[in-house]
């Protein structure tokens with residue numbers, strides 16, 4: 096017997112029962128970004144591997160262990176995008192969108208791929224909603240990105256469940272000086288480090304700061320901190336951001352160990368985290384990457400952005416029972432027809448209704464069936480009304496209009512008057 100076909104581990108189907116929440120999140124987000132003047136950009140899912148190796152950085156877990164990389168038929172190394180920033184920067188450069196200091200405020204949405212160990216909130220195909228801003232060097236835009244996410248949490252009813260962590264990684268010189276100091280400190284304690292951190296000491300020492308190992312964390316308690324090494328410009332940028340967040344009343348916690356897992360960041364980094372989802376609690380993360388564009392061969396161009404994990408937001412909205420009730424959108428009307436002439440009339444009538452009342456959700460019974468079976472299907476569809484068309488109704492050019500959600504009487508309505516009769520439904524309850 097052949098093996099049952101299954102989806103790839105960590106790559107999930109989003110089933111019809113779940114898509115309304117996804118659409119709700121996506122539309123809430125796109126409307127919000129519209130109101131802040133951001134434009135959507137759509138980017139390929141596959142890029143040359145080199146883009147990610149150079150952008151995200153060799154030595155990061157994402158590049159070293161998690162990429163879906165393959166050779167195409169032309170022997171070129173391609174990779175399913177593990178994140179959106181590198182591709183967005185590539186597109187902006189390729190199309191000259193940031194030339195002449197043009198400000199770009201962009202957002203994107205779509206699947207990303209990482210070969211991680213799947214668990215609740217962590218998948219191999221997951222979705223991000225991301226934002227990237229170019230040519231805005233000041234802390235004012237960092238603050239705008241944070242305030243617009245804070246507004247989103249309020250709109251979604253999850254504001255009380257997320258907290259903001261903030262850090263500054265400083266300039267690349269400050270980071271290099273800090274890295275040296277950290278390496279010296281940890282070298283002296285090398286034998287007490289966990290195996291992963293011992294390896295990272297040569298590949299990516301800053302990542303040791305967010306090691307999950309308790310003994311390593313204890314060692315770090317007395318280690319030098321990044322904030323002690325901040326250069327003057329980064330310090331005043333960070334102060335500028337904090338004072339804006341204070342004015343906006345956005346609470347934050349400074350986490351000097353927040354370094355992020357991608358290499359392109361400098362200065363501001365932030366994460367919104369929750370304790371409601373278990374170990375995968377980061378719902379949104381980002382920061383500044385002023386050096387990335389020049390690294391890709393462009394003129395030095397400030398960049399800053401973030402991405403949020405849609406699966407994690409869906410889980411959070413569901414866990415906190417914040418899914419709006421009106422997301423379920425059953426049909427307004429279900430047409431039951433008996434006999435072929437009535438079936439033909441039902442078809443024509445449904446199309447007329449759709450012409451007259453855009454927004455009306457009308458189902459037409461398919462596959463004939465007895466009165467009882469069609470009525471049962473009408474009821475199960477969740478529709479407000481069953482519209483009944485039999486021989487009698489056909490002769491009189493009327494439909495029987497039977498309310499399905501209360502006990503009111505069935506009415507006989509002329510075909511011409513039907514749209515008028517149903518119009519209230521679309522206005523009152525239609526969306």
Ligand code: HAM
Nearest residue numbers: 178180217218221377378379380381382400401402404
């Ligand atoms: P990231 O921290 O790697 O940053 O991912 C951003 C968010 O994507 C995470 O906070 C999480 O919510 C979600 N996420 C990441 N990996 C997974 C996974 N395996 N399963 C489910 N959700 C996941 C970036 O990707 C940067 N490009 C963000 C950015 C944009 N920075 C500046 N601009």
